[in-house]
Amino acid sequence: MTQFVQTSSARTLTNAVQDHYIPAEAPFSTVVKKGQILRIEDSYGQQAIDTLFYNAQDFSERYSSQDTMREQGAAYISTGTKIISSEGRVMAVMTADTCGRHDTSAGACSCESNTVRFGHYTKYLHACRDNFVLEVSKHGMSKRDVVPNINFFMNVPIEPSGEMTIVDGISAPGDYVELKAEMDLLLVISNCPQINNPCNGFDPTPVRVLVWEGEDA
Amino acid sequence: MHIRRSHDEIAANRARYEEHQRQGLNATPKALPGKSDKPAASIAEDRIIHREIIPGGWYWSTRVKANEVLRISLDQGLSTLSLIAWNAADTTERLNLPDTVKVQWTTGLAKGRVIFSDMGRVMFSIVEDSCGAHDVLVGGSTASSNAKKYAGANGPALRNTRDNFVLLATKAGLDKRDIPAALALFAPVRVDADGKFHWKPELVQQGDYVDLRADMDMIVGFSNCPHPLDPNPVYAPNPVTVTRIEASAPSADDLCRTATPEAVRGFENNAFAAL
Numbered sequence: 482m483t484q485f486v487q488t489s490s491a492r493t494l495t496n497a498v499q500d501h502y503i504p505a506e507a508p509f510s511t512v513v514k515k516g517q518i519l520r521i522e523d524s525y526g527q528q529a530i531d532t533l534f535y536n537a538q539d540f541s542e543r544y545s546s547q548d549t550m551r552e553q554g555a556a557y558i559s560t561g562t563k564i565i566s567s568e569g570r571v572m573a574v575m576t577a578d579t580c581g582r583h584d585t586s587a588g589a590c591s592c593e594s595n596t597v598r599f600g601h602y603t604k605y606l607h608a609c610r611d612n613f614v615l616e617v618s619k620h621g622m623s624k625r626d627v628v629p630n631i632n633f634f635m636n637v638p639i640e641p642s643g644e645m646t647i648v649d650g651i652s653a654p655g656d657y658v659e660l661k662a663e664m665d666l667l668l669v670i671s672n673c674p675q676i677n678n679p680c681n682g683f684d685p686t687p688v689r690v691l692v693w694e695g696e697d698a
Numbered sequence: 699m700h701i702r703r704s705h706d707e708i709a710a711n712r713a714r715y716e717e718h719q720r721q722g723l724n725a726t727p728k729a730l731p732g733k734s735d736k737p738a739a740s741i742a743e744d745r746i747i748h749r750e751i752i753p754g755g756w757y758w759s760t761r762v763k764a765n766e767v768l769r770i771s772l773d774q775g776l777s778t779l780s781l782i783a784w785n786a787a788d789t790t791e792r793l794n795l796p797d798t799v800k801v802q803w804t805t806g807l808a809k810g811r812v813i814f815s816d817m818g819r820v821m822f823s824i825v826e827d828s829c830g831a832h833d834v835l836v837g838g839s840t841a842s843s844n845a846k847k848y849a850g851a852n853g854p855a856l857r858n859t860r861d862n863f864v865l866l867a868t869k870a871g872l873d874k875r876d877i878p879a880a881l882a883l884f885a886p887v888r889v890d891a892d893g894k895f896h897w898k899p900e901l902v903q904q905g906d907y908v909d910l911r912a913d914m915d916m917i918v919g920f921s922n923c924p925h926p927l928d929p930n931p932v933y934a935p936n937p938v939t940v941t942r943i944e945a946s947a948p949s950a951d952d953l954c955r956t957a958t959p960e961a962v963r964g965f966e967n968n969a970f971a972a973l
Binding site (some may be wrong): 541545546548550551554567586587588589591595596597598599600601624625628629639640641642643644645646676677678679682683684 | 719792795799819874877888889892895964967
């Protein structure tokens with residue numbers, strides 16, 4: 482369910498300290514400082530944005546989907562969700578969400594899992610894990626550092642029977658989430674290139690990342 | 699300017715996905731044949747390679763070879779056993795639960811399902827399972843989850859799964875960066891329509907067991923600590939028995955290898971890797 486929290490009028494495009502355009506299917510990373518506000522915008526709507534967080538001072542501390550789900554007592558994340566690290570610390574808090582449905586159970590696509598899921602002929606298609614590996618390699622990390630991620634705007638309902646499928650995203654063009662960083666973070670994104678399932682309407686599109694200084698800094 | 703795909707391309711991809719989804723979901727009756735009978739079939743003594751009784755709160759790891767079976771049994775009372783695994787020949791390949799649930803269209807692991815690595819290969823087949831009540835989402839306990847749950851009982855000092863996994867990974871020459879998301883066996887966690895987790899104690903009983911067939915040579919790690927969602931306010935994990943059983947090659951019509959199109963393709967990836 483959508484819990485809309487009005488974004489602050491003090492934050493405008495002109496006073497953002499970072500403003501990035503991420504092309505369809507591309508990887509991306511940046512550092513977000515403690516106290517800063519991060520906005521991830523689904524510019525065209527219905528685009529899954531695969532996201533990982535690392536402690537910028539110690540990459541061995543990273544996003545933990547299981548710790549985050551345990552802390553929520555629930556499988557989906559939205560406004561108020563604490564993003565928890567592998568060391569049990571709060572990395573960020575979700576402060577706004579205009580969409581209301583984000584997944585952290587289904588992980589990222591990979592060339593290898595695509596062969597299992599969709600057939601061996603899908604092996605040679607660009608995939609999120611390749612994006613993640615290329616991006617984290619710029620920071621001295623490797624495949625072993627790529628952990629189960631958050632899929633912002635990806636719609637993966639889990640039935641009480643346990644059944645789960647990826648269905649059409651419900652995000653509209655311009656929908657966004659905002660997170661307040663609780664430590665210096667390395668943000669890593671794979672703007673999902675998957676065209677075999679409806680996580681992005683079979684049509685990957687660009688997204689935007691903005692960062693502002695915190696208002697209580 | 700971004701050039702979007704054509705309507706025809708999108709429609710063709712959607713039709714293909716819906717066909718995959720139909721095949722995957724239609725396979726459910728075969729993939730989930732029902733619970734295994736209790737008590738478990740007895741194992742001839744000469745087929746037992748090793749039997750380990752993991753005390754409550756403790757960890758253990760073992761190497762297994764392809765086709766060996768690990769029988770994990772609650773013959774001394776209730777407990778949750780968390781499990782992680784690495785390919786013995788290349789420990790960068792490890793358990794991957796998001797892929798496991800996504801490619802099988804379900805978070806419910808039970809007899810007939812398989813468990814995947816991050817490289818699209820099958821690590822385990824669930825060849826017997828008397829309860830089908832396991833947790834793939836929440837995983838094990840941590841020092842902070844214990845501290846919250848057992849506040850009046852010196853919670854932080856109680857053993858937890860995260861620290862157990864750091865210890866066993868380190869003793870295997872790995873480190874905390876290598877610890878994958880954990881499968882919690884005998885953890886009856888269910889998700890409601892809003893995504894909230896519920897603990898269903900009636901789904902697990904003393905005497906329940908799971909037989910996991912190894913489908914590659916692996917290092918397997920276990921932690922025997924109470925699940926963080928287990929509402930029991932007393933920290934009282936019972937010992938869990940793990941029996942490592944000699945290998946027999948699976949038959950051509952092996953249930954787990956043939957249950958779903960996804961399992962078939964996963965085993966094709968195993969066979970290719972073994973060439």
